[in-house]
Amino acid sequence: xxxxxxxxxxxxxxxxxxxxxxxxxxxxxxxxxxxxxxxxxxxxxxxxxxxxxxxxxxxxxxxxxxxxxxxxxxxxxxxxxxxxx
Numbered sequence: 848x849x850x851x852x853x854x855x856x857x858x859x860x861x862x863x864x865x866x867x868x869x870x871x872x873x874x875x876x877x878x879x880x881x882x883x884x885x886x887x888x889x890x891x892x893x894x895x896x897x898x899x900x901x902x903x904x905x906x907x908x909x910x911x912x913x914x915x916x917x918x919x920x921x922x923x924x925x926x927x928x929x930x931x932x
Contacts, residue, residue, distance in 0.1 A: 854888075860895065861887035 848856075861871065861878040870882040878887035885898050 857887045
């Protein structure tokens with residue numbers, strides 16, 4: 848892969864990795880995301896992959912916690928309704 852091809856792929860990742868355009872910084876050829884704290888121009892491919900993996904893991908953990916919270920709320924509501932009977 849040529850350096851030019853790598854920069855094209857980095858730009859595509861930067862623009863389409865899922866964060867809004869307002870969180871991206873691109874003045875003077877920069878390719879940074881303030882939300883995920885990545886510099887798509889300078890960070891290694893390994894660093895970008897590790898950060899994407901960490902973000903995915905964090906989102907999964909958050910979804911599990913939210914689901915458990917909903918389960919707790921549902922169980923609590925069921926207990927409350929049983930007490931009223």
